[in-house]
Amino acid sequence: MAENNHPTDRKRDPKNNNNIYWIYVLVLAFFIFGALMWQNQAGSREISFPEFADYNSKGFVKDLVIVNKTQMEIYLTEEGIEYASKKSTDSNLKISANGPQFYLQTGSAETMDRYVMENKLSPKRVEKTEWGDVVQILIPIAILIALWFFFMRRVGGGAAGGQIFNIGKSRANLYDKENKVKVTFNDVAGLEEAKEEVQEVVEFLKNPQKFKKLGGHIPKGVLLVGPPGTGKTLLAKAVAGEAKVPFFSLSGSDFVEMFVGVGAARVRDLFKQAKEKAPCIIFIDEIDAVGRSRGRMNVTGGNDERENTLNQLLVEMDGFGSDTGVILMAATNRPDVLDPALLRAGRFDRQIGVDLPDIKGREAIFKVHLKQLTLSDAVDVKKLAAQTPGFVGADIMNVCNEAALIAARKEKNAVEMDDFQDAIDRVIGGLEKKSKIISPEEKRIVAYHEAGHAVSGWFLENAHPLVKVSIVPRGLAALGYAQYLPKEQYLRRYNELIDDMCMTLGGRAAEEIIFDEVSTGAMSDLKHITKVAYAMVTIYGMNSKVGQVSFQDGDEYNFTKPYSDATAKTIDEEVKKIIDDAYERTKKLLIEKREELEKIAQELLKKEVIFKEDMVRLIGERPFKEVNPYEIEPNKEEEKVVNPISENGSGNKEDSINIEVENGEV
16 A cells, blocks of 8 residues: 655655754754863863962963953963873873863952962953853753654654654645556456446546536545455555546544644644645545544543544534545445444445455456466466355455465466465465374374264255365464355355254264264364354344344443343353254264265375365265356345344355364363
8 A cells, every 4th residue: 555655745845854853963063062162171170279379389380361250270381281290199180281281260259369469460361151061051951852852753653744843744645646546447356336336436536517517416425344355445546546636545543643632633634635636535544443433432531532533534524515526535344333423424425335255256356366477277267266255355365476476386387276276275274284293193083073074064955065174284273174165145044054053063073973072173163153053043033932033232332231131041041952952963963974974084094185076986976966156147136135144244254164173272
């Protein structure tokens, strides 16, 4: 994305980066001047009146100068300097040849005058500023000032807000004619519906009269909502690149500082600059950093700066009209925590969902990233898209990069299909740990555990099709995993959820059947089924005893249960009953299919990785007709419904990929 320092900072204030250096020069000058003053007095020391009388009586005094009426500087002849050097008991004391060599100090001018008259001396009289004392006072002050400016500069962050005087300036990165946005809609794949939505923004910026002549106006604000990595920021930059207008880009956290009022000042400065550059686009990434609902977890004095910044942002969004040519775009993956005042009509009028890409979207994203790679002719883009359900654009980019690195590591001339398979495994399960030492007994447990997943899913009608099973350790603690290929679907039925739970419990059931005891390897399995079972009872209304109710609360700060203790007890009992029934059903299935379980486990112990073809060879075809969901055209007129298996309704990769990872942790 954008860098911290951008060319427009220098254009706005060419001396911006040099304003601080005169302070450093001044401090250095004080140090040098003080050092010179102290050096001049390095060989000068105070002597008593009898010592002066001794030098004077021997004719060693060449000159006398009374400075400021109270101090008499004594300059010695060459013989006097030699005499003083021999007389001195301090070997480290060096008598300066330049002088003054000594000085006499009296408390008052009257005492000095009386001493001069009594001894019939003829000194010169001068008035001097005591620079030594002044320097000793000013140097510490100068050091404190320099340190203050230094720390304020660090707090302000560099460039546009680097100096203390610019701390209230906007820290947005500006892309204009000199620093154009080169991203266009051709660089954005898999977001066809979202591109259609923002196309109106581009049309308005290119030809505003087209809308104004009919009395229409473009929305003031466009909010991009979607999971991380789906391309929200890329889409916003593509809008600016297509419209060819100035593009202000910054993060929501750039407004918030430790000083009260700084965030509001930066908001004002941002909109002031935007109006001067109109027509233009302001893009605020992760706007939830500053736009969270006011009043949540509000402690007196706890976070007033963030709320002041949000209030100023709301005022500024009301303060410019749609005819000013300033369009505000923002992105977040947490729309549920945003303040309602920020989302109302007249501010963010339009919310655009940037969802997880479907198989066609993933295929388009793969084609964009594969342009940069040297590919083998055998690489099948459609197959790659089919094997990466739940992947977002950032994941696909990572897969392509990992595949290229793996091929380079093997010193290949082109990236092949097996490199992509390894890359997908790397992204999903983590780095393969072939060097991890596992005892034969543990390896046998893992093999039967994974075989339990594979066999139970093979003979359950609503289970997802199997892709591969592996007992090669991966990641930090994963000892094995089974990968399935879920359907591109948005609704999950009761029987599908139950079959999914049974398949997930297949590993634990296989351990109990074979070894008459269980291990800690099913931790991730138990977490998954517990989440699904509680969702069935408390969110989706799939339990007759609890009823057709949903207790899901979108307020993350609500610490109270929306049901009574009696209902909580019923929920716990029903969840336990669902899980127990699923476990018993799985055990019964695996006992019936024990011969198949043994074959798959022994094959895993021998090969460590097996695929669907191996399952067919060992235990026969799956007894259910499999329909390839990727060959069916989706009904475009059918309204999409959120995936009920996802906790927040948006779906996530963990739920979509359905990888059972055995981590071996207690």
